[in-house]
Amino acid sequence: MSEAVEYERIGDIAVLAANNPPVNALGVDVRRGLLAGIERAEAERAKAVLIYGKGRTYFAGADIREFGKPPQEPWLPGLCDRIEASPLLVVSALHGTALGGGLEVALSSHYRIAVPSAKVGLPEVNLGILPGAGGTQRLPRVAGVEAALDMITTGRHVRADEALKLGVIDKVQDGDPREIGLAYAQELLDSGAPRRAVGEMPAPDPVDFDAVYEAVLKKGRGQLSPAVAVRAVQAACEAPSFAEGMARERELFMQLMESDQRKGLIHAFFAERAVGKLPELKGVEPRPVHQIGVIGGGTMGAGIATAALLAGLPVTLLEMTQEAAHAAKDRIAGNLAGALKRGKISQQQHDAILSGQLQLATGYDALSAVDLVIEAVFEDIDVKKQVFAQLDAVCKPGAVLATNTSYLDVNEIAAATTRPQDVIGLHFFSPAHVMKLLEIVVADKTAPEVVATGFALGHRLKKVSVRAGVCDGFIGNRILSTYRTCADHMVLDGASPFQIDKALTDFGFAMGPFAVSDLAGLDIGWAVRKRKRAEGLDPRARDSSYADKLCEAGHFGQKTGKGFYVYEEGKRGGTPNPEVLDLIAADRAAQGITPRTFTDDEIVRRYMVSMVNEAAKVVGEGIARRPLDVDVVLLYGYGFPRYRGGPLKWADLQGLPGILDDIRAWSAEDDYFWQPAPLLEKLVAEGRSFDDLNKDAER
Ligand code: CAA
Numbered sequence: 001m002s003e004a005v006e007y008e009r010i011g012d013i014a015v016l017a018a019n020n021p022p023v024n025a026l027g028v029d030v031r032r033g034l035l036a037g038i039e040r041a042e043a044e045r046a047k048a049v050l051i052y053g054k055g056r057t058y059f060a061g062a063d064i065r066e067f068g069k070p071p072q073e074p075w076l077p078g079l080c081d082r083i084e085a086s087p088l089l090v091v092s093a094l095h096g097t098a099l100g101g102g103l104e105v106a107l108s109s110h111y112r113i114a115v116p117s118a119k120v121g122l123p124e125v126n127l128g129i130l131p132g133a134g135g136t137q138r139l140p141r142v143a144g145v146e147a148a149l150d151m152i153t154t155g156r157h158v159r160a161d162e163a164l165k166l167g168v169i170d171k172v173q174d175g176d177p178r179e180i181g182l183a184y185a186q187e188l189l190d191s192g193a194p195r196r197a198v199g200e201m202p203a204p205d206p207v208d209f210d211a212v213y214e215a216v217l218k219k220g221r222g223q224l225s226p227a228v229a230v231r232a233v234q235a236a237c238e239a240p241s242f243a244e245g246m247a248r249e250r251e252l253f254m255q256l257m258e259s260d261q262r263k264g265l266i267h268a269f270f271a272e273r274a275v276g277k278l279p280e281l282k283g284v285e286p287r288p289v290h291q292i293g294v295i296g297g298g299t300m301g302a303g304i305a306t307a308a309l310l311a312g313l314p315v316t317l318l319e320m321t322q323e324a325a326h327a328a329k330d331r332i333a334g335n336l337a338g339a340l341k342r343g344k345i346s347q348q349q350h351d352a353i354l355s356g357q358l359q360l361a362t363g364y365d366a367l368s369a370v371d372l373v374i375e376a377v378f379e380d381i382d383v384k385k386q387v388f389a390q391l392d393a394v395c396k397p398g399a400v401l402a403t404n405t406s407y408l409d410v411n412e413i414a415a416a417t418t419r420p421q422d423v424i425g426l427h428f429f430s431p432a433h434v435m436k437l438l439e440i441v442v443a444d445k446t447a448p449e450v451v452a453t454g455f456a457l458g459h460r461l462k463k464v465s466v467r468a469g470v471c472d473g474f475i476g477n478r479i480l481s482t483y484r485t486c487a488d489h490m491v492l493d494g495a496s497p498f499q500i501d502k503a504l505t506d507f508g509f510a511m512g513p514f515a516v517s518d519l520a521g522l523d524i525g526w527a528v529r530k531r532k533r534a535e536g537l538d539p540r541a542r543d544s545s546y547a548d549k550l551c552e553a554g555h556f557g558q559k560t561g562k563g564f565y566v567y568e569e570g571k572r573g574g575t576p577n578p579e580v581l582d583l584i585a586a587d588r589a590a591q592g593i594t595p596r597t598f599t600d601d602e603i604v605r606r607y608m609v610s611m612v613n614e615a616a617k618v619v620g621e622g623i624a625r626r627p628l629d630v631d632v633v634l635l636y637g638y639g640f641p642r643y644r645g646g647p648l649k650w651a652d653l654q655g656l657p658g659i660l661d662d663i664r665a666w667s668a669e670d671d672y673f674w675q676p677a678p679l680l681e682k683l684v685a686e687g688r689s690f691d692d693l694n695k696d697a698e699r
Helices: 028-043 076-085 101-108 123-127 135-143 145-154 160-166 177-190 209-219 225-238 242-257 260-274 299-310 322-341 347-357 381-394 410-414 448-460 476-493 497-507 513-520 522-535 546-552 578-591 600-620 627-637 647-654 656-666 678-686 690-698
Strands: 005-010 013-018 048-053 089-094 097-099 111-114 119-121 292-295 315-318 358-361 372-375 400-403 423-428 437-441 464-468
Touching: 005 028, 013 028, 013 177, 028 048, 028 076, 048 177, 076 101, 076 242, 089 101, 089 177, 097 101, 101 119, 101 135, 111 160, 111 177, 119 160, 123 145, 123 225, 123 260, 135 145, 135 225, 135 242, 145 225, 209 225, 225 242, 225 260, 242 260, 260 627, 260 647, 260 690, 292 299, 299 315, 299 322, 299 347, 299 423, 315 322, 322 347, 322 358, 347 358, 372 381, 381 400, 381 410, 400 448, 410 423, 423 448, 437 448, 437 627, 448 464, 464 627, 476 497, 476 513, 476 578, 476 600, 476 627, 497 513, 497 600, 513 522, 522 546, 546 578, 600 627, 600 647, 600 656, 600 678, 600 690, 627 647, 627 690, 647 656, 647 690, 656 678, 678 690
Parallel strands: 013 048, 048 089, 089 111, 097 119, 292 315, 292 372, 315 358, 372 400, 400 423, 437 464
Antiparallel strands: 005 013, 423 437
16 A cells, blocks of 8 residues: 555545645655555445545645656546546545645545635646646536636635535535544445436536637736636537546646646746745744834835734834824725725724734834834935934844845945844835735845844745845846836837837736836836936946936826826726827937837847846846746746746746847847846856756755
8 A cells, every 4th residue: 555545444434544745745656545545445345435635635736746747657537537436435525725636536536525624726727737637527517617617717716615605515514534524424325325426417508618718818818728728618518428528628738738838837836935945044043023113104114014914913113203104004004994895804903903003103212122123215325324323223132124125235234233134135016015025135244044034024924035135126126127228228229118018918917117117106217217327327328318208297107197108097007198209209319210110029039038138147146046036036026927937937948049149149239238148158058947057956
């Protein structure tokens, strides 16, 4: 008997207990164990079989690590058919998360019981595939086509009570999965309940599948798996037999399994789990954090305070004046009202947070007892240094002193204190209570336990935290600055901002760069350009003035109703602002540029290659530890399409030699902007990929 599935006999019932921590993934050993268990139960003439998982969950799915490797028998679809075909009464008892292949094993059992906290779902589309072990054929037979389409195309986790209503499970009962499963199996035997195979149930009623396919494709912004899954559900209704429906599911599953989107999404799954695993933090204990301070109650400070309050942390918010403090409280109250509306918190939690967890202050002394303080004041190095000198004077020993700066030198800020080991960058993304990304910026003298505290805080705030080194813009904003510049160059050379935005949203970005600028506020980019010009631009760097002209006329994007686009009150999104084209034409004329046309493909290629090249510099300089750290930053902070895995996964899939060739060709036009990253040259010379570097780091 396999160790991954333990066999036990209790009277007439054979008990198969999966034991494959941490999540009982259905790897080959588990599949063999289940098959052997069913065969043994039949040979021993048991009357029923109970399947459950030891540890924290029933099967959480197929073993994702096996994807892309040669499959080993027994395959999951055949195993599910075998379980269903057993003449014995097969019962599954669910707890934790019965997901993907896990739910498919449950659906091939004849009866299903679950504890109230259990969740079920078919999240395969989020990995770029579809349920490939009968999920698209069996779920619609028990829950109906509409509910099945919803679960399969969104991949959402469904709570036990809802699953019961949908008919996905038969009974909900509190208790130990083994005990409730045994009692249920016995009850079914005692009552003479029939063997009940979902695959033998009649085909469900169809819906307008073409309409659903189109709607799902549109919603996915180019992601294929949810739309292809619709076709598999269609087969459940239309195929002449269950077996033929299964064959169609398999065919569509294999198509997706071979796709780059599958590779991108699985990379994203493991990358987001790898970012927090840093060798230097092994065994390092974070400092305890019970109370935090936030300095500055603008959009960013209020967002950070909201995120902390929602995670149950009391916050002391410091502002310069009573008035500003009240304005900050109003902002936080607005954020909390939003969280209440979206069902993230209850009315009671909302009221308790506002009345008891948030303190406002106007003097630094109020921060003397906090364990961690995050500064979110104006982006000016002298202002920040003054703030940190004050913090140094009042904060208790061991308090973590964090700056939310998005590009300033954290080493210089740390040097304004007598305790640089306690200083760190915690770079949140706006709105900070919504955006999942947190860059943890480690300065030269930051102590390891302070870094660990940053990661622990990120975990508590439900953020995806990525370690970054100190440089202008850290990982994300530094790369953004480069691909944004690339977009500006394309505008000067003949593309319109509107064509660029459209080409990039068609590629899968949530928004194009010009729409993003309008959302963030054009004044932000203006300030950065002014700063960079004041610092002295390299004479070889191209510059443009058209965006400055918009700002000079008071157009800052969405907040003023006009920027690259014109926004009307109450309407979502904007329409192209025609004045922009005149400003661009004037800029081109002043620079003596004759505009040329760009294809959408060329726009995407240049934009992406500029992003990859800067990302390779960021990794090569050690600002990001691994390529996957960059990928996660772009996925979680910059609207990069998840199904493409991140810029460096995209680069691997495109082929690095071609990317380097393009950079070299374009450097003939502009050898200042298009300087190949040494790391990219090295990888191409060695015939290696960014993923090889990720693997090196795992060892
Ligand atoms: N295969 C292999 N490893 C898996 C896994 C899977 N299906 N699911 C989780 N793991 C691993 C994680 O990588 C992680 O490993 P490390 O500790 O080494 O990082 C570990 O299990 C714990 O996972 P989490 O940190 O994510 O733990 P969590 O408690 O936050 O979440 C979970 C648990 C909800 C199960 C989450 O891991 C999850 O969503 N897993 C994926 C579920 C899924 O997509 N299942 C469908 C698989 S595809 C399929 O089944 C295809 C088919 O139809 C045949």
